[in-house]
Amino acid sequence: MHVTMIGTGYVGLVSGACFADFGHDVTCIDKDASKIERLKAGGIPIYEPGLDLLVAQNVRAGRLHFDTEAAEAVRKSDAVFIAVGTPSRRGDGHADLSYVYAAAEEIAGLLDGFTIIVTKSTVPVGTGDEIEKIIRARRPDAQFAVVSNPEFLREGAAIEDFKRPDRVVVGIEDERARPVMTELYRPLFLNETPILFTGRRTSELIKYAANAFLAMKITFINEMADLCEAVGADVQQVARGIGLDKRIGGKFLHAGPGYGGSCFPKDTLALVRTATDAGTPVRLIETTVAVNDARKKAMSGKVSTALAGDLAGKTIGVLGLTFKPNTDDMRDAPSLDIIPALQALGASVQAYDPEGAHEARQLLRDVDFKDDAYAAAQDADALVIITEWDQFRALDLERVKQSMKSPVLIDLRNIYKPEEVRSRGFKYASVGRA
The missing domain is CATH 3.40.50.720 (NAD(P)-binding Rossmann-like Domain)
Structure with a gap:
């Protein structure tokens, strides 16, 4: 054809x-x-x-x-x-x-x-x-x-x-x-x-409904992550425990800094507007949008806490800028909220992303873009993982530690085991884990 x-x-x-x-x-x-x-x-x-x-x-x-x-x-x-x-x-x-x-x-x-x-x-x-x-x-x-x-x-x-x-x-x-x-x-x-x-209208709604449900699922596990931190539980085990229920499923139950990308942010917002115009507001999705927006902005606080509440004059290394791995898409990426918030608290930022640097340069100001992960860690007071690219999952932690001013790792994607990182002499913070 x-x-x-x-x-x-x-x-x-x-x-x-x-x-x-x-x-x-x-x-x-x-x-x-x-x-x-x-x-x-x-x-x-x-x-x-x-x-x-x-x-x-x-x-x-x-x-x-x-x-x-x-x-x-x-x-x-x-x-x-x-x-x-x-x-x-x-x-x-x-x-x-x-x-x-x-x-x-x-x-x-x-x-x-x-x-x-x-x-x-x-x-x-x-x-x-x-x-x-x-x-x-x-x-x-x-x-x-x-x-x-x-x-x-x-x-x-x-x-x-x-x-x-x-x-x-x-x-x-x-x-x-x-x-x-x-x-x-x-x-x-x-x-x-x-x-x-x-029918045509049903098909159009299926797309929005699917994305809104997945966005809601991500936001749900992120709120569970906050609760886990408060009560001393482990969000990854919680996610596995509920994800094995076939009615729920394990996909999109990965705690992190919030969703971004080309679909979920704009599609949830468009669905909210459509529903409001139709006189049938979608309260769950409205809350999902609000919670996700607030979560991305709040992630800088996790970095600040790891450095005793003082980022003034500190250098923060950032690994990953795109909204997810295996893409160069920066649309609504959490890094676009997190990095400016770190800078507003007085930190300078040096960052590396395998594919997203070109797009990121157009969107982020006063960031020192590096050529690899180890360069981003060099002389940093803390290293923050924002996007879970595979190459960040097996870093030479000893090399990273030796290159940093202070061995502080904030893992916003939970790609490392806390005991493994701490045994290497790092101060380690993650999402939803005690």
């Missing part, structure tokens, strides 16, 4: 490359000419493990193409995907749908024959209805169907998630779309992946 992907951001590029790997002919469109030239030259504008090889293989096979102009690709496409950004709108927290609607306007003028318009971007309930109105107003004669097909890709594991998903959700209002979407995902049908066809 012929597919056009409007947008070569995280979702568009990964989805386009994976559809091409399924055997479809895919053209990815982006208005950013420099990004398209980079992709044509074999460069990848985001960090995602394995994506460079997947793109290169499908470009060589002639199934994956990149362009700034959508006209030719859309006219021959069976399905056109909208995979543009929907950031939180300034002022009210609603999803900014301007890019989605602009894409719909452009697609409308290019349609030739029956075409499926698929919303891959995360959009509020009713967006598909509006897209249909936009296209119908522009092209009353056009033959098309608007479909919701939300993505469930975890950054750092996106290719695996696309090819071996827990489920595929497809929201349709026109039965002509069903065989087209079935054929697009045919390899997954053969693997017996659950493919759930729903």
Whole structure:
């Protein structure tokens, strides 16, 4: 089948490359000419493990193409995907749908024959209805169907998630779309992946509901971590004890400095705004948002406590800046709250991240960016682990200790065993452990 992907951001590029790997002919469109030239030259504008090889293989096979102009690709496409950004709108927290609607306007003028318009971007309930109105107003004669097909890709594991998903959700209002979407995902049908066809508005809500539930689960275990510290319990054992209950499950029960990233912060906020507008407020999610925001800001206090409440003139080494490992994504990363808070308390910060330094330089001020973990520890009064990159899990602790002014390790991801670190002569603080 012929597919056009409007947008070569995280979702568009990964989805386009994976559809091409399924055997479809895919053209990815982006208005950013420099990004398209980079992709044509074999460069990848985001960090995602394995994506460079997947793109290169499908470009060589002639199934994956990149362009700034959508006209030719859309006219021959069976399905056109909208995979543009929907950031939180300034002022009210609603999803900014301007890019989605602009894409719909452009697609409308290019349609030739029956075409499926698929919303891959995360959009509020009713967006598909509006897209249909936009296209119908522009092209009353056009033959098309608007479909919701939300993505469930975890950054750092996106290719695996696309090819071996827990489920595929497809929201349709026109039965002509069903065989087209079935054929697009045919390899997954053969693997017996659950493919759930729903109404379009239901599909749109499933995405927000899923992310909100996972965000709530993270916030729940973080609050349990605070309680564990207060009463002398161990949050990791608590998480395991409840996670073995199949009704709960162990995923997303890892205590830490709070969630961030491209999805959870904006999607929970958008769901809160949508529910409020509908007159059915979602109190649990409202609280989740508030608790998570406060938690990220409070993490500097854990560092201050480890240094006897005085950060003035101290040097803090930071390991990990991105919101999670295996990505260069800095969106709403806890480091963006923690580092400025440390600086406000009088500390200077030197930091290292394996992939996120370039983005972090645009967002953080007066930070001394280092080339490796040991450089970040050099002459530091304390070392803080914010993001749990694998390379931080097996540091040479003796080397770290010798390079620091004082051996203080604050592990906000609980990647070390307290007794192991303390036996090496460190003062050690973690999350939710006595």
